[in-house]
Amino acid sequence: MAAVNEKELAALSKRVGKNLSKHRFEHCLRVSDYAVKLAKQNGVDVNQAAVAGLVHDYAKEVSKKDFLKKIDKSGLNPDLKNWGNAVWHGVVGAEFIKDDLGIDDPAILQAVRLHTTGGTHKEMTGLDKVVFMADYLEEGRDFPGVEEARQITDKSLDQGVFYQLAHTLSFLAGKEKVIYPKTFEAYNDWAMYLKD
Numbered sequence: 001m002a003a004v005n006e007k008e009l010a011a012l013s014k015r016v017g018k019n020l021s022k023h024r025f026e027h028c029l030r031v032s033d034y035a036v037k038l039a040k041q042n043g044v045d046v047n048q049a050a051v052a053g054l055v056h057d058y059a060k061e062v063s064k065k066d067f068l069k070k071i072d073k074s075g076l077n078p079d080l081k082n083w084g085n086a087v088w089h090g091v092v093g094a095e096f097i098k099d100d101l102g103i104d105d106p107a108i109l110q111a112v113r114l115h116t117t118g119g120t121h122k123e124m125t126g127l128d129k130v131v132f133m134a135d136y137l138e139e140g141r142d143f144p145g146v147e148e149a150r151q152i153t154d155k156s157l158d159q160g161v162f163y164q165l166a167h168t169l170s171f172l173a174g175k176e177k178v179i180y181p182k183t184f185e186a187y188n189d190w191a192m193y194l195k196d
């Protein structure tokens with residue numbers, strides 16, 4: 001991707017901020033910063049990391065009605081309609097980012113699509129992993145184990161991805177929540193990949 005200068009990033013940031021509450025926007029700014037840090041550590045394009053981190057939750061506050069409309073308009077799999085905001089804001093959110101913000105870099109859009117669910121080790125690019133982990137580890141996060149997760153990720157981005165998948169599955173199951181199957185598939189794939 002062409003380099004994004006400070007001015008372009010500031011303009012994008014303003015547009016993202018208009019679509020989000022203050023606390024959500026501040027999370028996006030921190031995810032962007034953490035994504036840049038992880039990108040530098042892992043030889044990933046820093047511009048793409050900054051932009052993908054900034055926009056990853058752009059659609060987080062979109063209404064159910066507008067998500068359902070977008071699924072139809074963008075020709076996405078109608079099965080998505082059976083899910084909710086947790087899945088939509090990434091998978092369908094990428095369509096809002098393309099249509100409203102004019103971001104058409106497929107690498108950035110994919111990182112947004114995968115930022116909640118993760119994906120298999122073959123599917124996830126360095127950028128996808130950086131954004132997935134930055135969302136989990138940004139400086140405002142304070143769940144038990146976050147420091148351990150940061151240390152693991154500093155040593156190995158792949159181990160960080162696996163840690164997050166395992167802990168998110170266990171967290172959601174502990175709360176008896178519905179879990180999007182892609183995350184199970186991703187977990188099994190990473191377990192086989194890293195443990196063999």
Ligand SMILES: Nc1ncnc2c1ncn2[C@@H]1O[C@H](COP(=O)(O)OP(=O)(O)O)[C@@H](O)[C@H]1O
Nearest residue numbers: 057060086087115116117135168178179180183
């Ligand atoms: N595989 C999954 N299936 C269903 N819900 C999930 C899954 N993974 C995460 N979630 C939940 O979706 C919500 C959004 O998560 P996430 O996208 O990681 O946060 P953010 O909104 O900061 O980007 C959280 O409540 C999280 O617990």
